[in-house]
Amino acid sequence: xxxxxxxxxxxxxxxxxxxxxxxxxxxxxxxxxxxxxxxxxxxxxxxxxxxxxxxxxxxxxxxxxxxxxxxxxxxxxxxxxxxxxxxxxxxxxxxxxxxxxxxxxxxx
Numbered sequence: 001x002x003x004x005x006x007x008x009x010x011x012x013x014x015x016x017x018x019x020x021x022x023x024x025x026x027x028x029x030x031x032x033x034x035x036x037x038x039x040x041x042x043x044x045x046x047x048x049x050x051x052x053x054x055x056x057x058x059x060x061x062x063x064x065x066x067x068x069x070x071x072x073x074x075x076x077x078x079x080x081x082x083x084x085x086x087x088x089x090x091x092x093x094x095x096x097x098x099x100x101x102x103x104x105x106x107x108x
Contacts, residue, residue, distance in 0.1 A: 007061045014058035017065045021046050022054070 001009075024032035025047045033043055049057070058064070 010061055010063050011059055014060065014064045015054065018046065018049070018054045018058055022049060 021032065021036055021038075021043075024035065025043045029040075029043060029047075032038075033040060036043070038046075
């Protein structure tokens, strides 16, 4: 992948992320705060953006969204690669969600 292709992919991801975030916030702000892992102030700003502002912000070469999964425990649960593998995939994903939700609460 060339640098130009990478920049294009980042711009596309930013545009998609901002549009999705804005729709989520406008539909159900409380759920959006939790799912996006952003503050209420950030949510208010994103909700108020015009289409032109979204296009301008998304055109940068820095990725706006980030991974909420920042440790091996959650990655292993999500990918189901834990040493003591649980047979029930739904239980493993639920455990990962609980850990991520707890980390979001700690950050707030």
